[in-house]
Amino acid sequence: MSEQAKITLRKAQTRRGKIKFYITLLILSALYIIAILNTSFRISGSQASPLDTLRRIFIVPITQVDYIVQFPEYIGYMLETIAIAFAGVVVATILAIPVAFLAARNISKKFSYLGKALLNAIRAIPELIFAIIFVAAVGIGPYAGVLAISINSIGMLGKLYAEVIESIDLSTVDAIRASGGNRLQAIWYGVLPQVLPEFSSYSIYRFEIDVRASTVLGIVGAGGIGAPLILATYQRNWEDVGMILIVVVLFVSLIDFISGKIRKKLV
Numbered sequence: 001m002s003e004q005a006k007i008t009l010r011k012a013q014t015r016r017g018k019i020k021f022y023i024t025l026l027i028l029s030a031l032y033i034i035a036i037l038n039t040s041f042r043i044s045g046s047q048a049s050p051l052d053t054l055r056r057i058f059i060v061p062i063t064q065v066d067y068i069v070q071f072p073e074y075i076g077y078m079l080e081t082i083a084i085a086f087a088g089v090v091v092a093t094i095l096a097i098p099v100a101f102l103a104a105r106n107i108s109k110k111f112s113y114l115g116k117a118l119l120n121a122i123r124a125i126p127e128l129i130f131a132i133i134f135v136a137a138v139g140i141g142p143y144a145g146v147l148a149i150s151i152n153s154i155g156m157l158g159k160l161y162a163e164v165i166e167s168i169d170l171s172t173v174d175a176i177r178a179s180g181g182n183r184l185q186a187i188w189y190g191v192l193p194q195v196l197p198e199f200s201s202y203s204i205y206r207f208e209i210d211v212r213a214s215t216v217l218g219i220v221g222a223g224g225i226g227a228p229l230i231l232a233t234y235q236r237n238w239e240d241v242g243m244i245l246i247v248v249v250l251f252v253s254l255i256d257f258i259s260g261k262i263r264k265k266l267v
Contacts, residue, residue, distance in 0.1 A: 057242035067239050074225065074247045081224035082251065084142050084217070085210035088149025093203045096154045100161030101187070107165060115162065122155030127213050131222040142223030149210050149217070160202045161195070168194045201263045208252075208259050215248055 061067040102108050103115025130148035138144050173190035181189070218226020225244060232240035 053238055056238040057245070060239045061243040061246060064239075067243050070240070070243055071247070074228070074244055077225035077228055077244075078247050078251050080142060081214045081218070081226070082211055082255070084145040084222075084224055085149060085207055085214045087146045088214070089153055089203055089207045089210050091146070091150040092153030092157050092206070093199070095150070096157035096161055097199070099154065099158040100165060103158060103162040104165035106168075106170060107187070107191070115158070119155050119158040119162070122151065123159065124155075125152070127152035128216060128220065131217040131220050135221045140221035140223075145214055145217045145222035145224060148222055149214060152213070153206055153210060157202060157206055161199055164195050164198045164202075165191065197266050201266045204259045204263055204266075208256055211252060211255055 099115055099118060101115075103112050103119055105112045108115065127148050130151050131144060134144035134147040138147065168191060170190075172194075173186045176186040176190050177183075214222075214224045215226050215229070218224035218228075219230045221227065225248065229241065229244045232238075232244065
């Protein structure tokens with residue numbers, strides 16, 4: 001068989017393989033759609049189809065005035081969620097800096113393992129667990145959410161900060177020490193100017209994550225929009241669930257857009 005014939009044969013086999021793949025995909029998609037359309041499940045004692053539930057979540061909230069007028073109320077809950085995330089990341093940023101210097105091998109050579117162990121221990125515990133602990137300690141409300149976000153964010157920010165510190169140029173620090181400056185002056189004038197832009201960028205990025213986390217923390221009573229979300233879910237009030245999700249998506253998208261612009265200018 002000539003080389004041209006082999007190439008033609010391979011192309012034909014490839015074409016047949018693609019045809020078989022698309023036919024199989026079409027059949028499976030058709031079976032899946034048929035299964036969904038013929039499936040029903042029980043909601044609050046009544047039968048409802050998945051498509052009807054999806055309609056109640058995504059269509060009804062933006063087409064009926066009764067639910068549209070609730071939009072400002074859920075914006076208030078979302079602003080509380082954003083405030084929790086902002087307060088948490090501010091506290092975490094301040095507290096993570098000394099821990100990061102402790103964990104950085106090029107700054108704290110003898111005790112860096114202690115800093116890294118502390119950061120690893122904090123990161124190993126989800127923020128939801130922290131929220132449950134603080135709700136039990138200080139009661140239901142935004143204060144517990146701020147504490148949970150703060151402690152959890154220290155673990156991740158401290159790790160990122162330590163990596164930034166370990167990658168800096170130490171020639172400036174050595175020059176300050178050689179000219180008679182003490183250790184604190186070397187860090188203040190030699191290290192901080194190099195790391196602050198990246199510290200700021202990581203803090204803004206962490207704020208984006210904490211906004212999403214704060215939404216979840218409301219489920220256990222730590223304030224924010226998570227409380228009405230879980231309540232609407234338990235009551236099978238899918239229209240309210242849909243409106244809350246719309247508010248969350250809008251605000252998270254806006255925050256991601258703004259923070260992305262800011263981080264590009266910082267780094």
